[in-house]
Amino acid sequence: MNTQDYTRLQRHVRRWLKDYDEGPKGALRDLFYPGGGGCQSGVVGHLIYYTDTVKFYKRHRAEISALLKELIESTGEPIHALFGDGWDSDDPLADDTHNQNLLAWFGFEETARQVADDMGIEI
Numbered sequence: 614m615n616t617q618d619y620t621r622l623q624r625h626v627r628r629w630l631k632d633y634d635e636g637p638k639g640a641l642r643d644l645f646y647p648g649g650g651g652c653q654s655g656v657v658g659h660l661i662y663y664t665d666t667v668k669f670y671k672r673h674r675a676e677i678s679a680l681l682k683e684l685i686e687s688t689g690e691p692i693h694a695l696f697g698d699g700w701d702s703d704d705p706l707a708d709d710t711h712n713q714n715l716l717a718w719f720g721f722e723e724t725a726r727q728v729a730d731d732m733g734i735e736i
Contacts, residue, residue: 622676628725629657641729644722645736652718663710666717670707677720684723 633640642670643656652660660666670677683694693700696719701711727736 620676620725622673622720623728624729625673626721629659629730630725636736637729637732641734643735644725651722653688657721660717660721663714667710668715670713670720672719673717673720676724677716680720680723681716 630637630640633643634685635643640656644650644652644654657659662667681692683690688695692705693702696715699715701709704712705715707713726736
């Protein structure tokens, strides 16, 4: 696939993977280590603070929404079931920072899974 064919979110994640000290395999291992991890662990240094995650969410909102729609359609689960207790049900449209933060992490992690698959890296 030509880099021009990637979405802006995919290019962002690919850059992070490429620039990670231990390379893409190490980045994915650290992001998805068994028993926890993910963006919540702080491994993605630019997605730790709400100011950064909200900015990321707003920049990639359309792509994150498409990923979320795909997940909801494939699982048949409502959004609050997908995110569990972490989802603020009083903010179903993700107008506030808490749910925007969750969606930013979701978008990054889901895209990282897709990129890993494209690169033939098992996670």
